[in-house]
Amino acid sequence: MKFVFLLSLVATIFFFSQEAFALNGTYKSFFSAIDYPYSNSADGMVSNTFRPKFTLAPNKWFSLNVAYALSANMQNTPVASSAVAGTQQKRDYRALDLKSSLYPSPISDTSHVTLTQNLDRLSLTSSSSSSKFNLNIGRQPVAFGSAKVVNPTDVLTPFTYQELDKEERVGVDAARMNISLGELSLFDAGYVFGDKFKKSKSSFFLRMKSNALATDVSTMLLMFKRNLLLGLDISRSVGQASTWVEAAYVFPKYFDLNRDRSQDYFRGTIGLDYKLTSSIYSYCEYHYNGAGTIDPKKYFLLATQVPYTEGSVSLKGVHYLIPGMSYEISPIWKLTGQFLFNANDLSILNNLLVEHSFAQDVFIDLGTYLPVGAKSAMVQKSEFGIYPKIYYTALRLYF
Numbered sequence: 001m002k003f004v005f006l007l008s009l010v011a012t013i014f015f016f017s018q019e020a021f022a023l024n025g026t027y028k029s030f031f032s033a034i035d036y037p038y039s040n041s042a043d044g045m046v047s048n049t050f051r052p053k054f055t056l057a058p059n060k061w062f063s064l065n066v067a068y069a070l071s072a073n074m075q076n077t078p079v080a081s082s083a084v085a086g087t088q089q090k091r092d093y094r095a096l097d098l099k100s101s102l103y104p105s106p107i108s109d110t111s112h113v114t115l116t117q118n119l120d121r122l123s124l125t126s127s128s129s130s131s132k133f134n135l136n137i138g139r140q141p142v143a144f145g146s147a148k149v150v151n152p153t154d155v156l157t158p159f160t161y162q163e164l165d166k167e168e169r170v171g172v173d174a175a176r177m178n179i180s181l182g183e184l185s186l187f188d189a190g191y192v193f194g195d196k197f198k199k200s201k202s203s204f205f206l207r208m209k210s211n212a213l214a215t216d217v218s219t220m221l222l223m224f225k226r227n228l229l230l231g232l233d234i235s236r237s238v239g240q241a242s243t244w245v246e247a248a249y250v251f252p253k254y255f256d257l258n259r260d261r262s263q264d265y266f267r268g269t270i271g272l273d274y275k276l277t278s279s280i281y282s283y284c285e286y287h288y289n290g291a292g293t294i295d296p297k298k299y300f301l302l303a304t305q306v307p308y309t310e311g312s313v314s315l316k317g318v319h320y321l322i323p324g325m326s327y328e329i330s331p332i333w334k335l336t337g338q339f340l341f342n343a344n345d346l347s348i349l350n351n352l353l354v355e356h357s358f359a360q361d362v363f364i365d366l367g368t369y370l371p372v373g374a375k376s377a378m379v380q381k382s383e384f385g386i387y388p389k390i391y392y393t394a395l396r397l398y399f
Contacts (some may be wrong), residue, residue, distance in 0.1 A: 007150055035389040062123055072113075293316065373386075
């Protein structure tokens with residue numbers, strides 16, 4: 001009923017103010033085959049998502065943004081196993097939300113066909129006439145960091161590494177204010193609401209961005225679920241290459257009087273990208289994960305620690321090298337590859353994707369995630385060795 005009321009309201013405004021109203025969106029269909037280690041059969045999953053987006057801007061000072069996603073999914077094994085494919089983002093930072101499951105309700109461990117919904121955007125933006133002040137209230141994307149693959153400062157809604165659709169960051173309930181302090185300087189502050197507006201589930205951030213000596217520098221203080229993060233993000237051009245350094249130091253349970261200081265951890269990423277030719281783009285990152293361990297036998301112990309339960313850390317090792325490249329074969333064909341290499345246990349998560357522009361605003365993808373690493377049924381010997389192999393195709397339409 002809430003969504004029906006919202007659509008009726010938007011439709012009414014549309015008829016009375018068509019010039020200020022815009023409608024666009026996407027339809028995406030994914031078919032994936034998931035091959036789990038130590039399994040004699042593969043899981044199949046089909047996901048279809050229709051995501052219209054409405055924008056209402058009656059004048060240059062105010063705008064309303066709404067996006068709603070309706071997804072129909074079918075899998076040959078119970079729905080509980082499909083989450084392993086990395087096709088769902090967490091929705092931790094939402095004070096109130098629509099009921100996710102439309103069919104069946106609730107979703108059970110035996111559900112093979114599901115219909116879900118996601119009110120992913122519902123925000124009102126107000127801007128000053130000089131564009132020096134911007135206030136955004138409501139459901140919106142909030143993300144930080146300039147690194148390409150692993151963002152240490154992005155702890156609210158990061159993508160998983162086997163996420164099939166990384167185009168839209170999941171919306172969070174927030175009040176965010178930006179104030180321009182100059183041509184290349186910005187003050188950014190916001191409060192992100194957690195479940196039922198509880199302080200213990202919410203987040204608050206202050207960020208200052210400036211430019212000095214042709215270098216963008218961003219410093220940040222972020223409180224999330226009673227944990228404190230101090231972040232630094234630096235990026236600049238060096239010759240014809242772009243470089244970046246992104247780092248975060250986290251103090252878990254910062255306000256607890258008897259907190260264990262030995263649990264504090266540091267994460268950092270350094271990288272560069274370079275266009276080798278007019279059709280070949282490449283990049284490489286090194287990531288240090290101070291929350292991880294160099295001993296694969298201890299990976300399972302990390303699951304209950306704060307970095308993994310509240311800090312959105314998912315990598316289990318310490319040292320990672322991440323090269324990537326894209327090759328534009330022709331104006332309608334593109335090949336991309338990325339390799340996430342755990343330097344401690346020598347395991348690799350390979351991601352390969354072929355993209356074809358079938359028609360204007362219509363794309364067909366063929367991709368795979370192929371893990372390589374030592375396997376053992378008794379004791380874990382590598383991080384990515386126990387990951388499933390994923391093969392998928394996608395049809396993406398934009399309107």
